Amino acid sequence: DAGVIQSPRHEVTEMGQEVTLRCKPISGHNSLFWYRQTMMRGLELLIYFNNNVPIDDSGMPEDRFSAKMPNASFSTLKIQPSEPRDSAVYFCASSFGGGARGYTFGSGTRLTVV
Amino acid sequence: EDKVVQSPLSLVVHEGDTVTLNCSYEVTNFRSLLWYKQEKKAPTFLFMLTSSGIEKKSGRLSSILDKKELFSILNITATQTGDSAIYLCAVENNDMRFGAGTRLTVKP
Numbered sequence: 001d002a003g004v005i006q007s008p009r010h011e012v013t014e015m016g017q018e019v020t021l022r023c024k025p026i027s028g029h030n031s032l033f034w035y036r037q038t039m040m041r042g043l044e045l046l047i048y049f050n051n052n053v054p055i056d057d058s059g060m061p062e063d064r065f066s067a068k069m070p071n072a073s074f075s076t077l078k079i080q081p082s083e084p085r086d087s088a089v090y091f092c093a094s095s096f097g098g099g100a101r102g103y104t105f106g107s108g109t110r111l112t113v114v
Numbered sequence: 115e116d117k118v119v120q121s122p123l124s125l126v127v128h129e130g131d132t133v134t135l136n137c138s139y140e141v142t143n144f145r146s147l148l149w150y151k152q153e154k155k156a157p158t159f160l161f162m163l164t165s166s167g168i169e170k171k172s173g174r175l176s177s178i179l180d181k182k183e184l185f186s187i188l189n190i191t192a193t194q195t196g197d198s199a200i201y202l203c204a205v206e207n208n209d210m211r212f213g214a215g216t217r218l219t220v221k222p
Contacts, residue, residue, distance in 0.1 A: 033209065033210060035212070041214065042202075042212065042213065042214030042215050043157075043202060043212040043215065044212075045209060045210070045211055045212070048209050048210075055208075056209060091156060093210070095210070098208060098209055099145055099146070099206040099207075099208075099209070100145070100146050100148055100162060100204075100206040100210060103148075103159075103210060105156035107156050108155065108156055
């Protein structure tokens with residue numbers, strides 16, 4: 001198994017542009033999590049899906065952030081418009097049943113908004 | 115609101131020292147507590163704790179959970195420079211929530 005696959009690995013964009021981050025969970029996992037990691041705030045849970053349905057999006061910082069999971073093998077996190085304070089590493093993780101069973105991180109996307 | 119709080123936020127020690135990292139939590143529907151080590155990339159799994167008072171050990175690392183007082187500690191004995199990393203505590207309830215981490219620096 002290739003693990004949780006995130007793309008791109010690095011993204012540099014200008015303020016105001018739309019950014020789309022992608023995640024492919026491990027096959028068979030039915031829960032998917034998006035996190036943002038910064039020095040100041042640590043690893044924050046943004047949203048998680050169970051069986052492709054968003055369960056808790058209370059961590060999504062603003063309306064500029066949106067996440068979708070159209071099927072069991074793909075999710076996107078979109079920021080529109082992006083701002084410099086969105087610069088962070090964004091991690092995706094997947095597991096069985098919403099918790100720690102099989103819990104696996106992707107390698108992350110380092111986003112820089114200039 | 116669910117909370118996972120780690121302390122200290124950062125720690126600098128010398129090789130050979132022993133360190134203790136702390137994690138306290140307030141969550142509903144607690145299922146387990148996990149420790150991760152993060153170096154340059156994604157966090158890697160260290161321990162999963164579900165029962166109070168049972169120590170988990172892996173080499174120089176060990177961890178224990180107290181479900182009555184709602185905390186866990188991670189001990190590292192005889193630290194080495196390769197132990198330098200961010201150590202993350204996570205609590206599994208209906209999802210997985212992480213603390214802010216402890217940044218450990220081990221100097222030669």
